[in-house]
Amino acid sequence: MSCEFKWPRLLGGSGTGIAYGGDYNPDQWPESIWAEDIRLMRKANVNVVALGIFSWDRIQPAEHEWDFGWLDRIIGMLGDAGISVDLASATASAPLWLYEQYPQVLPRDKFGHAINAGSRQSWSASSPVFREHALELCNRLASRYGDNPTVTAWHVGNEYGWNNRHDYSDDALEAFRAWCERKYGSVDRLNEAWCSAFWSQEVHSFREVLLPRHMGADSMVNPAQQLDFERFSNDALLDFYRAERDEIARICPGKPITTNFMVSTDQCAMDYSQWAKAVDFVSNDHYFHEGESHLDELLCSDSLVWSLARGNPWYLMEHSTSNVQWKPVNARKCNGELMRDALAHVAMGADAINFFQWRQSRGGAEAFHSAMLPHAGADTKVFRQVCETGQVLKDLSERRVAGTKVTPSRVAILFDAQSQWSTEIPTLPTTKLDHWHDVRDWYRAFLDAGMRADVVPLAYEWEQYDLLVLPTIFMLSDDAVHRIEHYVNNGGSIVVGYATGIVNDSFQVGLGGYPGAGNGLLRRMLGVSGEEFNIVGVPGADDVVELTDGEVSNLWQTCLTRIADDAQVLASYTGAGALTWELEGMAAIVSHDYGAGHTWYVGCDLRRQDITHLICEQLVPCLGIELGNPGIVTIDRTDGTHVFRCRLNRSGNDVSLRLNPGIVPEGMLLIRGDCEGERVTLRSNGILIEQIHTDV
Ligand code: GAL
Secondary structure (H helix, E strand, O other): OOOOOOOOOOOOOOOOOOEEEEEEOHHHOOHHHHHHHHHHHHHOOOOEEEEOOOOHHHHOOEOOEOOOHHHHHHHHHHHHOOOEEEEEOOOOOOOHHHHHHOHHHOOEOOOOOEOOOOOOOOOOOOOHHHHHHHHHHHHHHHHHHOOOOOEEEEEOOOOOOOOOOOOOOHHHHHHHHHHHHHHHOOHHHHHHHHOOOHHHOOOOOHHHOOOOOOOOOOOOOOHHHHHHHHHHHHHHHHHHHHHHHHHHHHHOOOOOEEOEEOEEOOEEOOOHHHHHHHOOOOEEEOOOOOOOOHHHHHHHHHHHHHHHOOOOOEEEEEOOOOOOOOOOOOOOOOOOHHHHHHHHHHHOOEEEEEEOOOEOOOOOOOOOOOOOEOOOOOOOHHHHHHHHHHHHHHHHHHOOOOOOEEOOOOEEEEEOHHHHHHHOOOOOOOOOOOHHHHHHHHHHHHHHHOOOOEEEEOOOOOOOOOEEEEOOOOEOOHHHHHHHHHHHHOOOEEEEOOOOOOEOOOOOEOOOOEOOOOOOHHHHHHOEEEEEEEEOOOOOOOOOEEEOOOOEEOOEEEEEEEEOOOOEEEEEEEHHHHHHOOOOOOEEEEEEEEOOEEEEEEOEOOOHHHHHHHHHHHHHHHHOOOOOOOOEEEEEEEOOOEEEEEEEEOOOOOEEEEOOOOEEEEEEEEEEEEEEOOEEEEEEEEEEEEEEEOOO
16 A cells, blocks of 8 residues: 555644654653643744653553553643644564563574563564554554544654564564565576575475575575565565554544654665655654764755655654764764754755654663753753754744745765665675765765755656766666666766666676676666776775876776777776776776767766766766855755745855845844845854745
8 A cells, every 4th residue: 555645733723834842751750740841842842742652561561451541641731732742653662571471572683592672673573473462552552542633643663673674583484485485476486586506595495495594604695585585674574564554544544654764874774665655754763973974964864755755745753952872972963053953854855853852861771862851951052952943943834834845956866775785795896885875975975066966766756857876776677777778768867886787686697797787788878898896905905096087996996898989988097006906098987878868887986076076077067057155055945936945054164145135024044144234154054044936
């Protein structure tokens, strides 16, 4: 079932506006504190909380015992205060009694050890026993609160796959066998896809299909089997989510349902191009990357989330007011980053800004994770900033920012979760490949050039873009290559990265020269063919290879030995590294006309500044795009009548701008900036939002 877009309403007024709040865990505190929580929430303009995410034990303290009293009381108090509730299915963290009575619900690691209870998500998505208990909980919650007007949305599970992404239990083995049988239909097809003749791995019945469990010191897994296991694990969790969703929707149709994704800094855990079709509205948790990449990384993650939401508003379910507590070094947010991050998410299409969590815990594993209301109380810098942010979001709501749509770019960087999984397989030419990081490098290189690209799932529509970038899409199916060929044939332009199109979706190498995807079709489009991969970085040898234009490659060079007559070599290898590695004079970057369109092949990894150079010198002139000031990111949200032009200072220095002449009276929101006449100076982390008539 594919879901229609449905957005939760706020309580009171028109029910629209930007939602503001966070995870609320009142069950961790005495009830005497709740009234104070709500008073402070109102002070901060909080209008929504996500409730009960980890509260299963408090709701069902024993197998046949239920306690909804506390939940009734807090939902009642929140509703009276005009704060809506995004109610959890509460299944993210199961009670200890359940593990004690049904230890078979625990997932197992690849060595066969049980993943012990005591943390979160210590359950197997393939366990029928766990499913039965989880669905009963969903049923009880939906029956009790389905009609409650304060509950305006359902928050199913929490970050599926965080702690149970891979499960090697016997239940998982049975489910994997059934999954393979559904996918392949016959063992012959499976053997063909898995190249099972290698190392005597042919299966004669689906009963012989194995999970990629630990196989001793030489644990080199068949990559096709591993990739199918990744897909299966994604599907098992998605299926579990759907079962919870359907149980709730059956009893409580009409209220929007979501689950929070994890598109963030270093991860994009699941294949969200599939998950996004199973939620009524897309929601995401984003945790920041300290240092100079902070804002760029946020925008890159948000861009993918925006695409997953198909341009509809999306929900920031969690981010942090300041530091987290799960890294070796946990930097706090300062210099306006709290407000800047919140508004950057709004600029990128979020109509809900939420934090983990409302009140900072005094104990437990997350006691040192920041929150909206810190240990030191309400008379604190963090809480004051939380209140200021709430006020600004209220102001933006009154200006009717909510519901407006982000204006797309003309350039898309394609992302494919399954290719990301394929680059994580340990038997590649190098284990240093990382598709998601290369997406981010390209994203940042475009920002450095003075423009913004979109990040779009490979599985979605991207035909409307003028240029596509395919960075390290290691695995490209024949279908995907045909779609891309159709796009270029009809006038589209593509940039294909060094490790793109090497294997098909069964992890079989395309033959006849690299990149061999689509039975050579990709090669023909690019006008190149390579024989080997030169991987640098081994101790004692030159570890960089230079290019004729001054670019530098640090990891991978595809040894291109054939170039089509009508292709143009834009840069080749030169210098000491090239001599050592027999690359001297070999083509590195090649451009080629194909059909009505154009292709560029970048046969090696490049530093970010080199990618920016390529963008400015080659891609932008070809597309006729006007570049802006690289120190500023500009994002427009529009309802067709007004544009909200959001400009964020990413430079770390003061940047001077001219106000847009079409700005409506009182149509300026300026944070960390000064305005003098027509000019605005934005300080570091400063934000300017101008409300402009579309006809100007
Ligand atoms: C998320 C999780 C929250 C909290 C937060 C801390 O992954 O959903 O419950 O643990 O991280 O950063």
